[in-house]
Amino acid sequence: MAGSKVKTTTDSGRVRRVAVVGGGLAGLMTVIKLCEAGxxxxxxxxxxxxxxxxxxxxxxxxxxxxxxxxxDSPRIHFEETVLGGDFLAQQPPCLGMAEAxxxxxxxxxxxxVPFNRTPEGLLDFRRFGGTLYHRTAxxxxxxxxxxxxxxxxxxxxxxxxxxxxxxxxxxPGEKMVHKLExxxxxxxxxxxxxxxxxxxxQDLKTMEIRAFPAEAVCLATGGPGIIFxxxxxxxxxxxxxxxxxxxxxxxxxxxxxxQIHPTAIPGADKLRLISESARGEGGRVWVPKNPxxxxxxxxxxxxxxxxxxxxxxxxxxxxxxxxxASREIFAICYGENAGIMGRNEVYLDLTHKPExxxxxxxxxxxxxxxxxxxxxxxxxxxKVFPAVHYSMGGMWVDFERDARGSLKVGSPRNHATNxxxxxxxxxxxxxxxxANRLGANSLLSTIxxxxxxxxxxxxxxxxxxxxxxxxxxxFFDKAAKSEQKKYDRLAASDGTENxxxxxxxxxxxxxxxxxxxxxxxxxxxxxxxxxxxEDRYTNIKAVDTGGKANQALPFARHLEGMLILARVIxxxxxxxxxxxxxxxxxxxxxxxxKAVNPVGRDDKNWLRSTLAKWGGRDGAQSKVExxxxxxxxxxxxxxxxxxxxxxxxxxxxxxDYTKKKAAFAADAPAPNKADESASSAPLNK
Amino acid sequence: xxxxxxxxxxxxxxxxxxxxxxxxxxxxxxVPWEPQMNVISALMAIQRKPKTKEGRETPPVVWEQAxxxxxxxxxxMLINGKVRQACTALIDSLSPNGEPVTIEPMTKFPLVRxxxxxxxxMFENLKRAKAWIFIDGTHSLGPGPxxxxxxxxxxxxxxxxxxxxxxxxxxxxxxxxxPFMGPAVLSQVRLFNLHPSGKMNAGERLDAVMGEGGVxxxxxxxxxxxxxxxxxxxxxxxxxxxxxxxxxxxxxxxxK
Ligand SMILES: Cc1cc2nc3c(=O)[nH]c(=O)nc-3n(C[C@H](O)[C@H](O)[C@H](O)COP(=O)(O)OP(=O)(O)OC[C@H]3O[C@@H](n4cnc5c(N)ncnc54)[C@H](O)[C@@H]3O)c2cc1C
Numbered sequence: 001m002a003g004s005k006v007k008t009t010t011d012s013g014r015v016r017r018v019a020v021v022g023g024g025l026a027g028l029m030t031v032i033k034l035c036e037a038g039x040x041x042x043x044x045x046x047x048x049x050x051x052x053x054x055x056x057x058x059x060x061x062x063x064x065x066x067x068x069x070x071x072d073s074p075r076i077h078f079e080e081t082v083l084g085g086d087f088l089a090q091q092p093p094c095l096g097m098a099e100a101x102x103x104x105x106x107x108x109x110x111x112x113v114p115f116n117r118t119p120e121g122l123l124d125f126r127r128f129g130g131t132l133y134h135r136t137a138x139x140x141x142x143x144x145x146x147x148x149x150x151x152x153x154x155x156x157x158x159x160x161x162x163x164x165x166x167x168x169x170x171x172p173g174e175k176m177v178h179k180l181e182x183x184x185x186x187x188x189x190x191x192x193x194x195x196x197x198x199x200x201x202q203d204l205k206t207m208e209i210r211a212f213p214a215e216a217v218c219l220a221t222g223g224p225g226i227i228f229x230x231x232x233x234x235x236x237x238x239x240x241x242x243x244x245x246x247x248x249x250x251x252x253x254x255x256x257x258x259q260i261h262p263t264a265i266p267g268a269d270k271l272r273l274i275s276e277s278a279r280g281e282g283g284r285v286w287v288p289k290n291p292x293x294x295x296x297x298x299x300x301x302x303x304x305x306x307x308x309x310x311x312x313x314x315x316x317x318x319x320x321x322x323x324x325a326s327r328e329i330f331a332i333c334y335g336e337n338a339g340i341m342g343r344n345e346v347y348l349d350l351t352h353k354p355e356x357x358x359x360x361x362x363x364x365x366x367x368x369x370x371x372x373x374x375x376x377x378x379x380x381x382x383k384v385f386p387a388v389h390y391s392m393g394g395m396w397v398d399f400e401r402d403a404r405g406s407l408k409v410g411s412p413r414n415h416a417t418n419x420x421x422x423x424x425x426x427x428x429x430x431x432x433x434x435a436n437r438l439g440a441n442s443l444l445s446t447i448x449x450x451x452x453x454x455x456x457x458x459x460x461x462x463x464x465x466x467x468x469x470x471x472x473x474x475f476f477d478k479a480a481k482s483e484q485k486k487y488d489r490l491a492a493s494d495g496t497e498n499x500x501x502x503x504x505x506x507x508x509x510x511x512x513x514x515x516x517x518x519x520x521x522x523x524x525x526x527x528x529x530x531x532x533x534e535d536r537y538t539n540i541k542a543v544d545t546g547g548k549a550n551q552a553l554p555f556a557r558h559l560e561g562m563l564i565l566a567r568v569i570x571x572x573x574x575x576x577x578x579x580x581x582x583x584x585x586x587x588x589x590x591x592x593x594k595a596v597n598p599v600g601r602d603d604k605n606w607l608r609s610t611l612a613k614w615g616g617r618d619g620a621q622s623k624v625e626x627x628x629x630x631x632x633x634x635x636x637x638x639x640x641x642x643x644x645x646x647x648x649x650x651x652x653x654x655x656d657y658t659k660k661k662a663a664f665a666a667d668a669p670a671p672n673k674a675d676e677s678a679s680s681a682p683l684n685k
Numbered sequence: 686x687x688x689x690x691x692x693x694x695x696x697x698x699x700x701x702x703x704x705x706x707x708x709x710x711x712x713x714x715x716v717p718w719e720p721q722m723n724v725i726s727a728l729m730a731i732q733r734k735p736k737t738k739e740g741r742e743t744p745p746v747v748w749e750q751a752x753x754x755x756x757x758x759x760x761x762m763l764i765n766g767k768v769r770q771a772c773t774a775l776i777d778s779l780s781p782n783g784e785p786v787t788i789e790p791m792t793k794f795p796l797v798r799x800x801x802x803x804x805x806x807m808f809e810n811l812k813r814a815k816a817w818i819f820i821d822g823t824h825s826l827g828p829g830p831x832x833x834x835x836x837x838x839x840x841x842x843x844x845x846x847x848x849x850x851x852x853x854x855x856x857x858x859x860x861x862x863x864p865f866m867g868p869a870v871l872s873q874v875r876l877f878n879l880h881p882s883g884k885m886n887a888g889e890r891l892d893a894v895m896g897e898g899g900v901x902x903x904x905x906x907x908x909x910x911x912x913x914x915x916x917x918x919x920x921x922x923x924x925x926x927x928x929x930x931x932x933x934x935x936x937x938x939x940x941k
Pocket of ligand 1: 022023024046047049055058060061062144183184185186221223233236237240275426429440443446
């Protein structure tokens with residue numbers, strides 16, 4: 001495998017590597033594809049890649065394998081994905097993804113992922129939001145963990161394989177994958193022509209700052225959930241890598257689209273997710289008709305319960321898309337004050353399902369509830385509330401269409417950012433999920449993204465006319481020195497602001513005012529407040545000056561990035577005067593009788609990507625420029641990009657999940673297989 | 686904890702700024718009680734206000750963390766003497782009446798600083814044991830082999846290992862004087878040797894755990910199963926691998 005025809009060394013014999021930053025699913029899949037193409041990799045990660053945030057994914061991964069006799073197909077999966085995303089997703093990559101999905105799940109299966117099985121030994125599939133089909137493959141309720149482990153194992157195998165030279169002879173001491181775990185990416189290195197030639201990173205144990213040449217750099221650095229303080233994301237998900245690249249000129253797309261998951265358990269350190277799979281397996285959401293009902297929820301009879309999602313959405317019931325479900329729960333709790341005991345909580349109830357079945361399919365998440373709340377969810381309805389979960393937005397990346405309108409695999413444009421030689425993939429990119437992601441589509445998009453990013457970089461690598469490894473050492477030393485200086489300056493900061501405290505305040509602000517419901521007047525204040533935080537940041541205190549495993553200084557650096565992206569998110573939200581997917585302004589809602597300007601989804605003005613460009617600083621405060629078009633180059637090609645969304649494959653349509661009949665012809669499962677696991681199951685079986 | 690007991694909780698934390706265990710010192714911190722408090726949220730509060738109980742400023746405590754749902758394995762440490770993840774260590778059950786909580790780094794791995802240790806060894810063992818399936822490539826080759834639901838359930842229970850190190854920490858046979866690999870990797874060998882295509886390389890994996898520091902060094906103390914946060918049947922795995930390596934040692938040359 002290793003040592004195909006690619007030229008892995010320079011004329012002077014140095015091994016030519018690609019740097020992949022991020023070892024979640026997207027990064028690892030990219031690494032595997034690069035290695036299969038014979039290209040050696042330096043793999044950077046904040047934590048051992050096996051501990052990346054992807055481990056958190058619970059529910060499953062979508063693929064229209066259609067083993068349940070429902071007539072599901074990749075075409076339907078594609079259509080539901082773009083409808084779910086309220087038409088802001090780029091359609092060609094979405095089609096490519098839906099078509100590749102069955103083989104991706106088969107591949108994972110071959111890698112040994114212990115997917116749940118049917119009695120015949122086939123892969124089992126469950127339901128997820130935004131579809132009526134059983135399309136989600138799952139490994140208990142820790143699917144992300146199992147997928148990540150499978151890719152981690154394959155990458156570990158490449159860690160033991162030698163790099164081959166042109167003659168097919170192993171180069172001593174050089175392995176296909178060189179892992180740099182506990183390393184923090186701090187800067188891209190670009191030459192005078194604006195081509196990415198490597199990166200600077202910091203060892204988080206020794207605090208050493210070092211420059212690494214690389215033929216290309218790929219960021220696969222995940223989401224930015226920690227900007228909102230507490231979220232369902234891992235605490236390492238600060239979005240820093242994207243903030244750094246953005247500051248160096250990479251365009252950020254659709255930042256304002258942040259997914260709020262309807263069902264999480266509040267916690268002092270984190271909001272822990274109870275996966276949509278709980279509803280996919282029949283979980284029902286309800287509140288007591290009388291919010292002050294003091295009875296134990298098990299004692300509250302059917303007639304005194306309000307299944308508000310089932311009432312309003314008779315077809316999709318509890319499995320409407322996440323933006324819809326979150327807003328309904330929000331409306332119940334804030335709008336009507338009808339949450340349990342008037343608090344911000346609703347019931348998520350699985351108690352009507354047999355315990356043995358739940359243990360096989362959902363143990364992973366029910367265990368989380370049991371461990372963190374101390375209540376047995378097999379026999380007691382869970383109490384949940386929405387939480388920040390996922391970023392649809394991320395770095396702008398390109399794609400190339402093939403003749404059918406799908407993605408042309410192997411094109412160096414796929415997942416290329418506007419900075420030549422810089423790629424981006426996974427939750428950190430922007431293109432697959434539009435205004436709202438469907439459940440179980442993220443694991444898919446990360447892996448599919450990796451499967452096309454690897455070959456894209458391989459093409460780019462093969463066609464480079466100059467190697468980063470031929471550049472003088474002084475070029476790289478300069479970059480490392482300049483970062484070292486910045487770090488030393490940070491270490492010497494003797495202001496009064498504790499960065500952890502400042503972050504807490506940022507999180508509280510963003511969570512309260514920039515999530516489910518957005519009001520322009522409030523957003524103006526949020527933006528002002530972010531400016532104040534940026535001012536306060538200049539008065540930061542280095543609370544730790546230790547030379548070993550210093551966490552406070554890297555955290556301060558991440559905080560600077562969070563402030564930058566917080567502004568991109570908030571200003572993007574302020575600008576976008578419409579309601580689309582997760583971005584919702586009650587004042588503009590065409591279904592809100594009290595709306596000031598009920599435009600709803602405004603395709604005429606806003607069927608376009610938000611493109612944010614770093615605009616420098618005004619004093620301490622960062623500036624964003626929102627642009628409509630730009631040019632970038634790759635090899636000798638110059639490419640003109642606009643903010644137009646490619647909607648060439650599926651016509652626009654109104655997004656309405658309230659109907660009694662399927663929203664569009666394709667999404668009705670074949671009648672021979674009615675939807676059994678939906679929430680129509682009788683209570684108290 | 687009842688509302689009236691919301692007094693501050695004392696945390697005794699073993700610290701070392703330079704990673705030298707011999708010069709480790711204990712520091713005490715006081716953190717106000719809050720609902721759903723766990724060891725992580727307490728450590729976070731200390732970051733925001735890094736002052737000891739006596740009011741002395743000190744660098745914030747450092748530790749590893751990521752998912753906070755007990756699925757990544759990062760935040761493993763000794764809490765009140767027991768090895769476990771800090772995220773699931775809820776204060777109300779550790780300190781029902783406001784008792785102090787003790788926190789220390791694991792002892793079986795090289796210390797980096799404060800609560801951070803270096804677990805590289807565990808990942809190296811996975812390399813040595815070839816803990817992966819040898820797939821032909823990532824191109825489309827159709828579905829994998831069929832698997833009976835019972836086999837899937839067995840594999841899944843083994844596959845939840847987070848490489849967190851609890852079992853290694855609790856094992857009396859892992860110590861400075863012994864090269865024993867510890868339980869986790871042995872259970873991984875069982876996992877891959879169970880898989881229909883993983884079986885094809887079963888011999889190589891067994892070889893890797895037969896030599897020095899391999900399965901034979903297990904002293905059957907059974908501590909590992911008791912501390913595994915994912916309830917992985919580690920002793921059962923060790924028994925299976927013990928049997929398989931024995932068979933291989935006796936008859937391996939015949940099977941070659
Ligand atoms: C609780 C939860 C449950 C979910 N369940 C599902 C589900 O059931 N189905 C589904 O499809 N999706 C689910 N998702 C979403 C999905 O898990 C994520 O979107 C996906 O795993 C992201 O993968 P990734 O590879 O892009 O990034 P990540 O897995 O987040 O990996 C990012 C990598 O980048 C590294 N990194 C970041 N910054 C730096 C830096 N500066 N320097 C060096 N390295 C860096 C990190 O160390 C890490 O290795 C869930 C999400 C959450 C929060």
